[in-house]
Amino acid sequence: MKKQKWVPISGFDLLSEEIVFIILDFLNENSLDKKSFSLVCKSFYEIESRHRKLLKPLRSEHLPRVLARYPYITTLDLSLCPRITDASLAVVSSSCRGMLTSVNISRSKFFSQLGLSNLVMKCNNLVEIDLSNATELRDPAAAAIAEAKNLEKLWLVRCKSITDIGIGCIAVGCRKLKLLSLKWCLGVGDLGVGLVAVKCKDMRCLDLSYLPITNRCLSQVLELKQLEELVLEGCFGVDDDGLAALKLGSSSLETLDMSSCGNVSYRGLSSLTSAAGSLRQLVLSYGSRVDHILADTLKKLSMLQSIKLDGCNVTCQGLKAIGNWCVSLSELSLSKCVGVTDEGLASLVAKHKDLRHLDITCCKRITHVSLAHVTNSCTSLASLRMESCTSVTPEAFVLIGQRLPMLEELDLTDNEVDDEGLKSISGCSQLVSLKLGICLNITDQGLIHIGINCSKLVEIDLYRSAGITDASVLAIAGGCPSLGIASLSYCSSISDRSLRSLSKCSKLNTLECRGCPLVTSLGLAAIAVGCKQLSKLDIKKCRNVDDAGMVPLARFSLNLKQINLSYTSVTEVGLLSLASISCLQSLTALHVEGMTAAGLGAGLLACGGLTKVKLHAVFRTLLPTVLFRHLEARGCTFQWRNKVFEDEELDPKCWKLQSSAQSQFN
Helix, strand or coil, X not given: CCCCCCCCCCHHHHCCHHHHHHHHHCCCCCHXXXXXXXXXXXXXXXXXXXXXXXXXXXXXXXXXXXXXXXXXXXXXXXXXXXXXXXXXXXXXXXXXXXXXXXXXXXXXXXXXXXXXXXXXXXCCCCCEEECCCCCCCCHXXXXXXXXXXXXXXXXXXXXXXXXXXXXXXXXXXXXXXXXXXXXXXXXXXXXHHHHHHHXXXXXXXXXXXXXXXXXXXXXXXXXXXXXXXXXXXXXCCCCHHHHHCCCCCCCCCCEEECCCCCCCCHHHHHHHHCCCCCCCEEECCCCCCECHHHHHHCCCCCCCCEEECCCCEECHHHXXXXXXXXXXXXXXXXXXXXXXXXXXXXXXHHHCCCXXXXXXXXXXXXXXXXXXXXHHHCCCCCEEECXXXXXXXXXXXXXXXHHCCCXXXXXXXXXXXXXXHHHHHCCCCCCXXXXXXXXXXXXXXXXXXXXXXXXXXXXXXXXXXXXXXXXXXXXXXXXXXXXXEEECCCCCCCEHHXXXXXXXXXXXXXXXXXXXXXXXXXXXXXXXXXXXXXCEEECCCCXXXXXXXXXXXXXXXXXXXXXXXXXXXXXXHHHHHHXXXXXXXXXXECCCXXXXXXXXXXXXXXXXXXXXXXXXXXXXXXXXXXXXXXXXHXXXXXXXXXXXXXXXXXXXXXXXXXXXXXXXXX
């Protein structure tokens, strides 16, 4: 009798496919993890193929192979592909067919109605299509979209050549639409919008921003029984007289955006919101004056939770009137509002103690008095944004740490906070985002407390905070293992020690260290090796970074999408090495010494995934026109700058004074 060979059984062989799918669901943080899983064995390779439902490729030329590898995808995001043609859509149509439910083609202008028609006819289960920025599409393309009978969500942002006729076709053909965005579709007016309102009775969300519509179509829109969100930003054809004559029936409306509607005052708003008893969010940014009359007009909105008044002229009496509302707001935005004072803000927050999000950015008239009232009344705040509140004294910031234990987001950019304030703020152990740019009073002493106590920090911004050295970054990197975004730009004392410490933060995806002269290629190499998820890198004015720093990036930073090499010592050798990063899409290279025209041209050709390149204008004449035509045909766009070479960087205090004087002058 022949002896049978014993074959060991892996533990995974005993698991069902459903259990392995659950395991794969946990591997979403790093795209390379699933790839590593699939390379273990043939079984894992096949399971990962069946598990993947979403695909976001970088190159359209890879579509045939990738779609063959993943035949079960339902969501296809092509927004990172610079050139999607009718041939590309034909590949999608043939490969995906009835499986595909969502497709995003929002970054390409190279396909036509023929490709769309093929896609819609073969992928007949499409529920979502994003065609934003397809500025060349015209009404025949809209007619092709109309064949998607199951369509529920459609984005046509900046499709400026589509007219009422095309939108009418969509309205008639796509009766199941629940979301439609026509923002900046300048060829669409009252007729097209009216047809949508008449035909698409299930509409929940409608964005009509910057359309040349008037009050005439609004009466039809507001009769939609299930409409929940209506965006009318920048609709200058809507005015008080027309709104006053409307008979409204939109009792389901929950979100209304009337920002930048310069011809609408309290009279029009009173008519528009009279039947909106379910309204929860109201956006009136950059609109009419917010006084007690307007505030009293909105008083009857008993379910209102969020109001945004950014850029409005807000009076003290207006804020007091908002404070007297019977509702309990959870979000209030007063960013860049002229007229916000201690008296008005204190009166408001005293009545709205359940505020979770407060934005008082650039409210330069408020002082420590306001901060005292905010921290005393709104102890449940999760987000406080107060950039450039320059009249608040350093001592007041201590109150944030003492009274706001649930704070998750804090923006103190361009403020007088000092180390004592940071020591207190470090008590906010739930902090996820902390912005301290242009805070000239802080030093390592204060930031070390943040590093020790705020372990959940994901984002830290220290832009132009001149008192910061490596000791601060070491503390942050060591105490915040989930750090994903770090801005150290123009912190001139930062060196490679900081970058080596940040290299231990494996989740770091964005690093900005422009204007850090002590940073070299050695520090950059440490980042490349340790931070595999790095996708955005800004090393502008790091003159000690050269080609030696590009090689490890090319070897390890396979997720890198955006890089700024301006004012570095990188040459065409370094640029050519970056060509191996297939994800690289955005490149800025101004005043790069040693970069010749021939070398730059070769580098641009080698980096096949580039979609956006920013160069000095001199290269426009030095490089052959045929090169630009070839790159633009691949989907790459160029931005040209005539910026004069900047040899020296301003001292942060001088820079701050200069910026302040310029903003006052403007």
